[in-house]
Structure formats: C-alpha cells, structure tokens
Amino acid sequence: MNESPSLTPPVSTRDHSQGPANAPLTLVEYGDYQCPFCGAAYPVVKQLQEALGKKLRFVFRNFPLTQAHPYALIAAEAAEAAALQGKFWEMHDLLFERQRILEPGILPVWAREVGLDLEQFGAAIREEGIAKRIKEDRTSGIRSGVNGTPTFFINGSRHDDAPDYDSLAVALQQQLEGI
Amino acid sequence: MTALKAGELAPDFVLPSTPDQKVSLAELRGQPVVLVFYPADWSPVCSDQLGLYNELLPEFSEFEAQILGISVDGIWCHLAFSKDRKLHTPLLADFEPKGAVARMYGVYDEKTGEAGRALFVIDPEGVIFWSYVSPVGINPGADGILKALAAMARRNREASPKLMDPPKQETP
Numbered sequence: 001m002n003e004s005p006s007l008t009p010p011v012s013t014r015d016h017s018q019g020p021a022n023a024p025l026t027l028v029e030y031g032d033y034q035c036p037f038c039g040a041a042y043p044v045v046k047q048l049q050e051a052l053g054k055k056l057r058f059v060f061r062n063f064p065l066t067q068a069h070p071y072a073l074i075a076a077e078a079a080e081a082a083a084l085q086g087k088f089w090e091m092h093d094l095l096f097e098r099q100r101i102l103e104p105g106i107l108p109v110w111a112r113e114v115g116l117d118l119e120q121f122g123a124a125i126r127e128e129g130i131a132k133r134i135k136e137d138r139t140s141g142i143r144s145g146v147n148g149t150p151t152f153f154i155n156g157s158r159h160d161d162a163p164d165y166d167s168l169a170v171a172l173q174q175q176l177e178g179i
Numbered sequence: 180m181t182a183l184k185a186g187e188l189a190p191d192f193v194l195p196s197t198p199d200q201k202v203s204l205a206e207l208r209g210q211p212v213v214l215v216f217y218p219a220d221w222s223p224v225c226s227d228q229l230g231l232y233n234e235l236l237p238e239f240s241e242f243e244a245q246i247l248g249i250s251v252d253g254i255w256c257h258l259a260f261s262k263d264r265k266l267h268t269p270l271l272a273d274f275e276p277k278g279a280v281a282r283m284y285g286v287y288d289e290k291t292g293e294a295g296r297a298l299f300v301i302d303p304e305g306v307i308f309w310s311y312v313s314p315v316g317i318n319p320g321a322d323g324i325l326k327a328l329a330a331m332a333r334r335n336r337e338a339s340p341k342l343m344d345p346p347k348q349e350t351p
Contacts, residue, residue, distance in 0.1 A: 005322060065234050067265055142238065147320035148231055160317050 005145025007156040011059050016088045018049065019057035025172050028059040028153040030141045033076060033095040034069035034102060035149045041163045042096035048168060055176065060092060062137040063149050071102050074125075076134050078107045081124035082116055090114040182285040182297055182312045189214075189301045190283040194271035195254050202247065202269055205305070211244040211331060212301040213324055216286050216294040220252045220260035220270070228296070228318045233266050235321050242328040247271055250294055251278050286312060300327040303335070 011017065011026055029045065031038040049056055062080070064072035075095050082091035094110050095102065111121045124130060141151070145158050152159040154171055161167040183189070189212075193203045204212065217228055229248050232239070239246055248270040252260070257270040273280045273294065281287035281294035288295050296313040309327035313319040 005320065065230065067233050067267075068230055142235065142321055142325065145320040145322045146231075147318035148227055 005158050007140075007153045007158075008143045009140060010156060011057075015059045015061065016083060016092070017057055017059045018089060020054055021057065023055055023057040025052065025055055025176060026057045026059060026153075026155055027168070027172065028061060030061050030063035030137070030144075030146045030149060030151045030153075032062075032064050032069055032072045032149040033079070033099065034072040035065060036099070037148075037163065038150045039096055039099040041150045041152075042093075044163065044165045044168060047165055048172065051169065052172065056172070061141060062134045063141045063146055063151070064134065064138070065149060071104060073134070074104050074107065075102060077125045077130050078111065078121075080130045080133055081121050082111065082114060084124050084130075085116050085120060087114050087116060091116075180282075180285045180287060180289075182295075182310055183299070183307055185307055185309055187307050189299065189305050189307050190280075191305075192280045192283065194249070194273060194280060196269040196271055197258065198254055202271055204301075207245055208305055209303050211242055211303060211308075211328060213239070213244050213246045213328075214284070214297075214299040214301065215246060215248045215268075216281055216284065216297040216299075217248060217250050218288075218291065218293040218296065219250055220256050229266055229268065229270075230264055231318070231321055232324075233264070233268060235325075236267060238321075238325060239328070242332055244300075244328055249273050249280060251281070251292065298324055300324060300331065302331055 007028055011028060027045070027048065029041070045058060049058060062076040064076045066073050079088055079091045079095060082088055091110065091114055094114060108118055108121070111118055144153065150163050152163055152168065154175055159168065159171055161171065189204060191203070191205045193201050196202045215229065215232065232246055246268045248268055250270070251273050253274045254272040257272055261270055278287045278292070278294060284297065284299065286295045286297035296319060298311045298319060299307055300309040302308045308331045311319060311323050
C-alpha cells in the first residue's frame, strides 16, 4: 500500500526526451510551465543532466494546472506546437527561463526567436491534435499518481522526496548503483 | 487509531462549510461522496492535494461524486484559503469540538492535533467503498480515488442495470 505509484504508460517514442534511449536512468517530469515550483526545478534538471551526462534520459510530460495557472495551458500548447517543428526543447527552455514574464501575447515573439514558422505555429495551436496530446499527458499523469507539480519519476517510480538537486541526485545515484 | 474500512457505514456528520451554511453527509445520499481529510490549510506548496482535486473536478463529476475537504481549521481560515487557491470544493471545519469527525473516522492524529491525510470514497447508500490513509507527508494523488469511483460505478451498474442504463446500451 505504501509502494510508490508507477509511471503509466511507460516512456515511449511518443515522449519528448533528451539523452540516450538506452540510458540506465530515466527521469520523467510532469510539469506546468506557469508553476513556480516547476520553474525552480528547471535548473535542477539541467544540473542533473550535466552531472550524469549519457547516463540520464530526461522526459517532460504536460500537467497544466489550469485552475491555478491561467497561462499553463497556452504555454503547454506553445511547446507542443514548437515540437511539430522539431523545437520542443528550445521552447520548453525558454518558457521556464522566462516564466516570470509569461503571457499569451508574448508567445509568438518567443516562437519567432526559436526559429519557428509562425503561420504553422498558430495553425498547430488551433488544431485539435495538440489539445488531445496534452490531455493524454494529463490522464497518464493522474493514472501514474501525479500529486502536484512538478512530480518526478525515476525509472518509473514516483519520487516522493523534495524535487531539489540533492534529493534527486541521491535517488538517481541509488538507482544507478542498484542496477 | 484505526481508520474505518470498506464495508463500514460512514458515520453521519454535520459541519459548517461557510459561516452560514452546513453540509450534512446524510443529505448527500444518492450520490458518491469523497471525503478528503487533510492536516491543515496553507500547506507550503502550490498544486497540493486539494489544488490537484480542484483541477480534476471534471473527472470527478463524471461519476457525479461530491468532494468534501475536511480539516480542523476554522471556517474563516477555510474561506481565505479557498479564495486564495481558487478552490471549488467545499472545505468543512472540523473545528468544534475539534477533530470530532476525524476521530469518528479514525484519522485524528493526537500528537499534532490535526487530521491525517486520509481518503474515503462513500457509495450512494452511505457505505464506505474504499479508504486510504496516506503515509505522513505524502500527498496520495487522485488515482486511488478515481479507480475506486470507477469500480463502484461498475458494481452499481451490475447490481441495478435498470436504474443506471437502458438495457440496449449494456455491453454484451
């Protein structure tokens, strides 16, 4: 009963990922671009990626808390629309780095900055595919036991300690040694 | 203290949800009820347990389930907390006598003087269908509640098909 909930469905080619597919460690984040705690976790993930190099694969799934954060959904849509042009991570990074000034009107400016075709970008956001994908992420998060944002999973198991560097680094290291 | 378990009758209670409104469990018969006991308002994270359930109201409403948060905080504290977090679920004040309802459900923590993090899914007849006490400090998420609501809906449909769906829509 106290077992950590596990990631459902597991990571697949559908996911946005960084790092080798066969890395011994996979860190999955369910996040919200307007959540300040996800904003705080963003540099933590970067640090972990730097420290672990090819041993770590990082995956980001959407869990926009639309009641608490009015721009969470449009930001998630912007990142997914950027993904259709192969620029998911560029937009993902920008959204977190500039979280404090996030608002819908600025998204086309950032889209241009990361080199997106604005017409395609706008059209993609209006189509249903992106909304559907974000909803799928959300549903998978609920089924996986996401209990707020950010929620991290290490090799499929929910990380219940703080989402800070020390706690995540220790958990990842333990997982690595256990393999 | 042991939390009440599936199959036990959910003890009735009447608690204030606002300065001039009260919620009675008995009056909610006929629909599933989810009781969410939690230690205190103003926990220091956004998108905490109640915030999450607030986000998932569309999912809960598919089962016509009423979610009720319960803590020992007073009603004015609940009001300020609800407003701040934009919560749409009633928060009940188990304030006077302090923790009486949490005690009835076996989830009062004498040491901290707060309710534990415990979940009860109650069926439309007022019987506990599923309960779960979360380890200290761990937010249980929503998957357990949604699974319980889905299992209960299946059971109710099988038990009384006429009440729920016309026979034509039953899967063969």
